[in-house]
Amino acid sequence: MKKIQVREYFPEEVMVQILSKLPVKSILRFRCVCKLWNSIIKTPHFISTFSSNKHHPYIILLHSRIYNYKYSMRFDDKDFDDYKSLQTLFHPSSNVFDVVLLGFNGLFCLHYAYRMDRLIGKLVIWNPSIGKFFLIPQPSSCLLRLNNILGFGFDSRTNDYKLLFAWFSETSIKDVVLYSLNSNSWRQITHGVLNYRNNNMLSEMTTTAFVDGRFHWPVIGDHKNVVVLVFDLRDEMFREISLPECLENCENLKMIAFGESSIAVIHRNSEYECDIWAMKEYNSGEWMKLATIGKCWRGKLEVLEFRDNGEILVFFHRGQRLASYNTKNGRIKNLIPLSSQKIDMICGYKHVESLVLLNNDSAISNQVFEELHAEKFMSSIRARLAQG
Secondary structure, eight states, rough: OOOOOOOHSSHHHHHHHHHSSHHHHHHHHHTTTTTHHHHHTTTTTHHHHHSSSOOEEEEEEEEETTTTTEEHHHEEEOOOEEEEEOOSOOOOOGGGGEEEEEEEEEEEEEEEESSSSEEEEEEEETTTTEEEEEOOOOOSOOOOOSEEEEEEEEEETTTTTEEEEEEOOOEEEEEEEEEETTEEEEEEEEOBBBBBBBBTHHHHOOOOOEEEEEEEEEOOOOOOEEEEEETTTTEEEEEEEEEEEEGOOOOOOEEEEEEEEEEEEEEEEEEEEEEEEESSSSSSSOOOEEEEEGGGGOEEEEEEEEESSSSSEEEETTTTTHHHHHOOOOOOOOEEEEEHHHHHEEEEEEEEOOOOOTOOOTTTEEEHHHHHHHHHHHHHHHHHOOOO
């Protein structure tokens, strides 16, 4: 009996269009169907086609208790109760702390530190959908200090993920370098020293709003007022955007993306209350106050992220519960309890599934990454014991 090949039924481009609309879990399984499907799925064309399709929205949650970091990928539906547990990235024995996560377009950049004989800072790119990591080489022009600003995003002109890294001293920003995933290399951004200060906002400087090819951070400018510092990937230049007058002398500001093409600022009035301002149209200079979230009786809160339905995801420490704030009617809907234990730190990030890194031979799996750190730490301990 004559064997009929799959390609006799479907042209390759038709198979690409069908497979690229499936979720990542199914696609990874279908690589085992035949060699043809496996080779198609790993091509840059298929990976790019998959990214161009619309897929279900998720929110990645990172939370920790005493440096025990946990991650989950939650389907951003009405009740927010469907989720996928992600494999632990750092073994409890690996002595990792100060984990910073930046995400865009399906990939995340992790900046973290761990202590062996000395304090070591590392950068990696992570695709949680396929469970793979890519170790970023250390930039030669500067050390990976903990006092820094970071920006991670996607340059649509060159189809390339890029990472901005700079040292933020008390009085200036310097040693600005830019990493390209395509070339796996860093290069210096030679614009001299930028006279901006963090004014105790350093904890927020490691997060950024990435919108339309631009990174955004709140900083103290030359006139000692708070402005939004912008770095544009298109011309690799820094610019400023003014904030609402009522925020120009405020600390505790955080930037997040608002919709597809604008930015929002979260101002923490107290542990129990946050104001949220959004720019009506990008570059318009007009801001509008979206909401004031929180009441004393609800306890300490964290504003995490805008949801796919336009509501705002909030975490209340009392009860360790996630909630959704409706900006139109001001109502708060309780979603789910996140943990039975007290959470010290929590962050939320919009996420869509991606296949980037699937065809990268240098990428390693979550398990290998975890074992690598555990082994490095144990080797350090054994060396110390050998020295007496």
